[in-house]
Amino acid sequence: MLSKKTKYGLKALTYIARSESDIPVQVGAIAKHEQIPQKFLESILLTLRKSGFLGSKKGKHGGYYLRKDPKDILMTEVMRVLEGPIAMVPCVSLNFYEKCDDCPDEDACSVHKLMIQVRDSTLNVFRNTTLADLSSK
Amino acid sequence: MLSKKTKYGLKALTYIARSESDIPVQVGAIAKHEQIPQKFLESILLTLRKSGFLGSKKGKHGGYYLRKDPKDILMTEVMRVLEGPIAMVPCVSLNFYEKCDDCPDEDACSVHKLMIQVRDSTLNVFRNTTLADLSSK
DNA sequence: GTAATTCCTATTAAATCGATAGGATTAATA
DNA sequence: TATTAATCCTATCGATTTAATAGGAATTAC
Numbered sequence: 001m002l003s004k005k006t007k008y009g010l011k012a013l014t015y016i017a018r019s020e021s022d023i024p025v026q027v028g029a030i031a032k033h034e035q036i037p038q039k040f041l042e043s044i045l046l047t048l049r050k051s052g053f054l055g056s057k058k059g060k061h062g063g064y065y066l067r068k069d070p071k072d073i074l075m076t077e078v079m080r081v082l083e084g085p086i087a088m089v090p091c092v093s094l095n096f097y098e099k100c101d102d103c104p105d106e107d108a109c110s111v112h113k114l115m116i117q118v119r120d121s122t123l124n125v126f127r128n129t130t131l132a133d134l135s136s137k
Numbered sequence: 138m139l140s141k142k143t144k145y146g147l148k149a150l151t152y153i154a155r156s157e158s159d160i161p162v163q164v165g166a167i168a169k170h171e172q173i174p175q176k177f178l179e180s181i182l183l184t185l186r187k188s189g190f191l192g193s194k195k196g197k198h199g200g201y202y203l204r205k206d207p208k209d210i211l212m213t214e215v216m217r218v219l220e221g222p223i224a225m226v227p228c229v230s231l232n233f234y235e236k237c238d239d240c241p242d243e244d245a246c247s248v249h250k251l252m253i254q255v256r257d258s259t260l261n262v263f264r265n266t267t268l269a270d271l272s273s274k
Numbered sequence: 275g276t277a278a279t280t281c282c283t284a285t286t287a288a289a290t291c292g293a294t295a296g297g298a299t300t301a302a303t304a
Numbered sequence: 305t306a307t308t309a310a311t312c313c314t315a316t317c318g319a320t321t322t323a324a325t326a327g328g329a330a331t332t333a334c
Contacts, residue, residue, distance in 0.1 A: 002225040014247040035239035059332025088139040102172035110151040110271035121258040134247035196301025
């Protein structure tokens with residue numbers, strides 16, 4: 001299941017990308033239009049800022065803005081920050097690899113083989129989708 | 138993340154498929170060879186039996202056996218029984234559809250669009266993989 | 275200096291997951 | 305028929321994760 005965090009994060013990024021104006025977008029506005037609990041959204045945007053997708057301006061008339069062109073923001077990057085590993089099992093993860101406790105031989109493991117395929121097909125989607133694709137109608 | 142339940146279930150099915158003999162395979166044997174807690178595995182095999190993948194024989198010399206040829210057991214079916222919906226969000230699920238509470242218009246939702254693509258690419262893998270593929274070395 | 279906003283940390287309630295416990299039922303076989 | 309060995313069934317538990325809330329500190333526009 002996709003976490004609410006990721007869902008909200010993607011919606012917020014899309015919202016900001018669609019706004020296009022120079023003035024920063026406020027959390028309150030996003031929360032209202034996308035029906036997201038404001039305090040929860042605050043923490044999500046904070047993560048997105050700390051990982052370099054967003055910039056922020058504090059104080060009155062503050063808010064968030066994109067630090068890169070939407071077409072340069074890949075879903076692989078966003079998903080890894082919000083949702084974590086793209087792979088369904090750590091033993092096939094490219095960025096978060098961990099060996100299985102059980103499983104003496106990965107190459108003989110049927111689950112391993114299957115999950116590599118799933119990982120690759122999902123990666124293929126995320127690698128070929130940018131925030132610009134999401135925010136175009 | 139893939140649940141342990143699914144992981145163990147897939148390993149168990151593979152183990153049974155590889156055994157090939159006519160005598161039923163016992164939970165204890167699977168648990169031992171695949172390093173799965175036996176009581177947990179019992180409950181998983183029970184689900185797989187109730188959903189028609191496995192048959193069982195009770196009492197001494199009892200155990201589990203496949204009810205279909207491995208090449209006729211699709212990953213789509215197995216995954217739905219063990220892991221639940223293949224889609225990452227209910228609003229793009231073919232078999233477990235639910236409308237989002239928020240999201241007035243699915244077609245305008247960026248998450249929706251993305252998750253349809255992920256669902257389709259994952260489905261493509263599961264539809265083209267059978268237990269026979271998993272159990273072949 | 276006041277109002278509005280982001281920033282930060284901690285906490286909580288609920289749900290899910292992985293595993294365990296304890297026996298009831300069934301069947302082979304000595 | 306008694307014993308043993310296996311599946312079957314229900315309930316429960318502890319740990320983890322998730323989604324959300326709380327409360328204020330820091331910063332900035334005006």
